[in-house]
Amino acid sequence: MEPLTAKRFRLATSAWIVQRAAIAVIFLLFVACQASAQPARDAQFSQAAKAALDRDFASPEISYLLLDASGSVLAERWPAQPVAPGSLVKPFLAIAYGEQHAGQFPTVRCLGTRTRCWLPAGHGNLGLEEAIAQSCNTYFLTLANALDRKRAAESFARYGLAGPAENANSENLVGLGAAWKETPLALARAYLTIQKEQRSVLQGRIVKGMIASAQHGTARAVDAALGRDAALAKTGTAVCSHTPRAAADGFTVVLYPAAQPRLLLLVRVHGVTGAASAGVAGAMLRSLGAGESAASQ
Numbered sequence: 001m002e003p004l005t006a007k008r009f010r011l012a013t014s015a016w017i018v019q020r021a022a023i024a025v026i027f028l029l030f031v032a033c034q035a036s037a038q039p040a041r042d043a044q045f046s047q048a049a050k051a052a053l054d055r056d057f058a059s060p061e062i063s064y065l066l067l068d069a070s071g072s073v074l075a076e077r078w079p080a081q082p083v084a085p086g087s088l089v090k091p092f093l094a095i096a097y098g099e100q101h102a103g104q105f106p107t108v109r110c111l112g113t114r115t116r117c118w119l120p121a122g123h124g125n126l127g128l129e130e131a132i133a134q135s136c137n138t139y140f141l142t143l144a145n146a147l148d149r150k151r152a153a154e155s156f157a158r159y160g161l162a163g164p165a166e167n168a169n170s171e172n173l174v175g176l177g178a179a180w181k182e183t184p185l186a187l188a189r190a191y192l193t194i195q196k197e198q199r200s201v202l203q204g205r206i207v208k209g210m211i212a213s214a215q216h217g218t219a220r221a222v223d224a225a226l227g228r229d230a231a232l233a234k235t236g237t238a239v240c241s242h243t244p245r246a247a248a249d250g251f252t253v254v255l256y257p258a259a260q261p262r263l264l265l266l267v268r269v270h271g272v273t274g275a276a277s278a279g280v281a282g283a284m285l286r287s288l289g290a291g292e293s294a295a296s297q
Contacts, residue, residue: 042068049288050075056287061270062280063184069262071189078268082162082181085251086236086274087135089175089182091194091206092163094128096155097143098202105205110138118237132209133217135235135274137174144170159190178239188266191253195232195261210234211258218275222254225282226291231256233281235274242270250277256290263290 049066053075057064063078098105105128109115112122115138123136131139149166152173156163164172164180172179182190197203210232213219219233236251250272255261265285269277285291 042072042074046074052287053077053284057280057284063268064284065184065188065266067188067192067264067266069192069264071192073185074263076184078184078266080183080185082183083241083268084175084178084181084238085187085268086175086238086249087137087140088187088234088236088251088253089173089180090135090140090236091132091209091234092156092159092161092190093140093143093147093152093173094132094206095159095194095202096152097147098205099155100148100151101146103202106142108136108139108142110136112138116141128205129209129212130217132206132234133212133215135213135218137176140174141170144173147173159193160186161190162186175236175238178241184266184268188253188264191234191255191266192261192264195255207232210255214254214258219252219254219278221275221279222252222282222285225279225286226256229258230291231258231282231285232261233278235278237274240270246271248273250274252278252281254278254281254285256285263288 053064053066054077064076065073065078066075068074107125107127108131109125110117110119110123112120115122117123117136117138119134119136123134123138126134126136126139149168153163153166161182168179171177194203194206198207211229213235214223214231214233215228218235222231222233223229232255234253237248238251240246240249242249248271250269251274252267254265256263256265263285265281267277267281267284269280
């Protein structure tokens with residue numbers, strides 16, 4: 001006859017195994033439920049976001065594209081045809097330059113109008129991050145002048161961008177004029193790729209420049225709306241493509257929150273500068289619950 005203690009041990013062991021198996025099954029069912037519920041939650045947020053943006057920012061002067069971190073479209077009001085996005089192409093020019101020059105960037109002195117910058121008085125001496133923050137034409141024209149166009153086109157293509165023609169001049173490469181056009185979706189997803197690659201030194205410097213842009217640069221209206229260090233941002237002022245024609249169209253791309261972006265918002269506002277469009281982009285994200293007030297709830 002089997003000793004009583006051994007029998008109790010076997011029964012206890014069997015019970016423990018059954019209990020652990022039950023816990024594992026419950027956990028797997030929980031994970032499955034969570035996974036199946038996620039698409040429903042995403043769909044609800046997408047519908048609510050579009051309703052809020054179309055209600056609160058109904059002006060036909062505003063075009064927008066809202067993506068999640070995976071690059072899926074959550075809400076949009078923007079024709080899909082390619083547009084000239086102005087200085088939003090500068091970070092990709094910087095990446096192409098860095099790939100051709102072993103990641104080394106110059107310090108450039110911007111003298112304003114004399115060196116073809118948009119700021120008449122000039123920005124003074126700039127490195128890469130501050131040049132992105134201030135969207136300095138002088139700095140990026142300097143990079144463009146030292147760029148192999150064919151190799152640059154290969155860099156742009158890796159980000160899903162069409163890029164300008166290989167015979168593009170330096171002005172085209174920094175986003176001046178209308179020679180470089182991209183679809184809104186391709187441009188937005190290219191920015192997501194930069195953010196995902198930020199552990200690389202080159203892309204990390206681009207991201208630092210976008211943080212600085214939102215803090216004190218041309219996109220500072222974004223942090224003013226959402227809170228300091230809230231977002232990554234870049235602005236662009238481009239040739240107007242609307243009828244009736246205005247002096248310019250303003251573009252802003254925002255990734256929020258800065259630490260681990262969940263949303264990307266690309267905005268175009270007819271008839272304003274990129275800096276002015278940054279205020280609209282910040283207000284749009286604020287209307288979706290982004291910013292300091294949402295974080296404190």
